[in-house]
Amino acid sequence: MNSGREQILAKLRAKRDTSDAAEQAARQRVAERIQHHAPVLIPARGLGDKAELLARFQQMATEAIADVSLHETETAALAAIADQLQQQGITSLVTTADAQWQQHDWASQGIQCQVRPAQVGDHASLTPCLAGIAETGTLMITSAPHHPTTLHFLPDWHLVMLRSSQIVGSYEDAWTRLRQQNQQTGGMPRTVNMITGASRSADIEQRLQMGAHGPKRLIIFIVMEN
Amino acid sequence: MEIHSPEFKANARIALHDASLQKALGNLRDGFPRKRAIAVSRLPEFEQLRDQARDLKNHILSHLDLYLETFERNCTANGGQVHWAADAEQARQQILDICRSVGAKTVTKGKSMISEEINLNDYLEQHGVQPVETDLGEYILQLRHDHPSHIIAPAIHLNLEDVSDAFHEHHPKYGFTERTEDAAELMAEARTVMRKHFVAADVGITGANFLVAETGSSIIVTNEGNGDLTQTLPKVHIVITSIEKVVPTLEDMSLFLRLLARSATGQEFSVYNTLSTGPRRSTDQDGPEQYHVILLDNGRSDMLGSEFQDMLRCIRCSACMNHCPVYGSVGGHAYGWVYPGPMGSVLTPQLIGVDQAGHLPNASTFCGKCESVCPVRIPLPKLMRHWREREFERHLTPSTVRQGLWGWAAFAKRPTLYRWMSRSANFLLRRLARNGRISKLPLATGWTDWRDMPAPQQGTFMDQWKKRQQSEQQQGGLL
């Protein structure tokens, strides 16, 4: 294995100037680029005030075939979720660990709420997210001890709670949030999902079909915060 | 896969007469290019992003070993294992070793062109490990013992009926006994069948669109979500990728992500952009216990510093083939190996040898459409021309072409002779013409088999111009 490593690196090195001064300069350029991780070019649509970004997020997520709704409080959002599940006859919900969600009275609407990784056959999941990215209506969701990744992929419906304060303009803004979170948790999570709309495929005759292997619907509940 | 590139001409002829393929190719021409144009028009910074992406890739390539070492360091720090494979054989062996170390019987696979490049599926099967393709298009192809004809839409050459037939043949054992021609039902079938495989697999293999040196992460970009289930459910996640895919930081990756989906499918963003960093953490409830990254070279380091270096900027978006009139006419299989279209016409000669792939860089009109849509501004026609130069130097160019060129050059370098040749050709062609055109021209049947040759007007320009000058001078002299 190491022979491959040395062979490849030696060939790559042979293609550039490795005299002492050049080598030192090259290493410095690489170290600085990584340390500064400066944005290259953020398109104008990734910029704007809060109201603009909220509107853009809604527009872009909807365009990407997600359902988006606004709610005054998280309690109101949970009530809306329960109503929606009940209307569709869905009786089970899998969620990440969240005290308020578990305290919600799901049972009165005939819904069983469980905290666990998802399994084949699950109908719906509810998860939080780290950020909503306005430029393309994208959710950033990270794995964590009580936040298994399977919740984003196995159930037929994926429901996401997004606080309005989590809406950012660009991918770069979301990386900043991720780095802040990493500082608290001690490093990168195993998985960072950037999700834009529901699962789909156009592999049969280039015609778009929803619900390929991931969720058939992505439903985003935005909780307005001042 | 087996190499059929030397038979490009015969492959192309078959493809041109394949009505079903031609129908399928029509879907491609009417789809991706239109959607890309809309996506590009909605992002005013698109051209500027292309410039930045070209420059950033050039920066990465000139520091490639350093970024790869940084990636390795950070990947390892997060609990990942990095394996370096100088060639396809090493990569296959490393993957098989990992599979055997966990006693793997089946592996699920996300879509990966590198896997095709190293012919991984056949190898695993021969060694007792069953690979299952999970991307819908790839899955259909696996059932049909077929190969991708496009790098992001692998089953683009098939029609609905072909998929119906394949599923009807293979799915009764899963309880699907009725043949359906409803695309939504077909996909629902695949979804149900695939869930069994996702859960049963011991190892999940995916590719990577990029590797992030800063964090030691790999990223996959998909629309179906199959790649995520492939890498989340089994105990082991193996990433098979190549050395030029490394980028410095998450911010740098963002630049390429903004270009990738728009150039590829015309989407603003693909549905799932998933970063993976190491195995599951000790407190995580799901995710793989092992995370391996195979870094494949397979000839790429030879391109660095050569006239083909620009090709290493490629981010595999497929815009070049989506817009290529030759690809649109014959489809991907005609190219005879893994990478079709303009990017394949540059890459394939490097990977399998120009003696095998000689037709590919020649089968282009140099119309330049590919270069005009390439998100990292690879001068594809120029690179194809460089392959033609290599062929010419090595005397691989067909002798008829060489002789024709030699004869033509003998005239073109001697103006007086050239005038005579031009005059003679003008005269002869006019003799052969009827009603202003020639319907059969010896030595140019390639032309006249398909179209008429318009007849020349009488007399060459240079002769007539000379006469006109002489008469003007005479008139001038009389004055």
Place this chain on the structure above:
Amino acid sequence: MPAVHTYTPARPKVALFVTCLVDMFRPGVGFAAVKLLEQAGYSVEVPPTQTCCGQPAFNSGDRLTTKDIARQVIDAFEDYPYVVGPSGSCIGMLHHYPELFADEPAWQQRAEKLATRAWELTSFLQDVAQFQGIDAQFDGTVTYHDSCSGLRELGVKQQPRTLLGQVKGLELKEMEESETCCGFGGTFCVKYPDISNRMVSNKTRFIKDSGANTLLGGDLGCLLNMAGKLKREGIDVQVRHVAEVLADACHQPAIGDAEV
């Protein structure tokens, strides 16, 4: 004898790069180009040692022959302030010369100087001469094929359309995919004739669907290809080089039409 010229004010000189195909197939395009350049106030000369731009060798990978021919072209044309040709493809080739001489700085400098002075006809008339004096009548509908080299190497797109806008009676009907290659591609059309045929068949369908009765373009290679296919398919569309229309030189039969 020279005395007759002393009364005319000095007109800037343009060297006409005739191109092989115009020389051999359609001298009328060359004379149309001369007429337009003279109307625009230039004095046209035709360097007699010109032959071909070298593109067949260049695109076949024969770099040495290409360089020999490039040197010949540079020798013949470098003393003129402008070099103009009725072909985006051939003029585009002149723009490739500097890359041929990467290891010969003296020649590279001369090649670069030539490239900066080399113009495709319609872009010269529009962008350099800013010519407003088109004096032509054309009663008919035309559609325009954007030849690849001119379009993508030299940025020729609006120039011919703007000039055609000055032609009295002419109506432009754009076809679908006017920027898609016609399948000519120099030696491509004889090396891969059946692929080329598919491409030109797509093209003739778009031309026919445009409803125009004349097809115009700026490169004779593409025009011979499309005219030949239209004739073979029996589609009644006339084909001409754009210079013929701009110079009011449509008395000559269209490309592939019988002489009266």
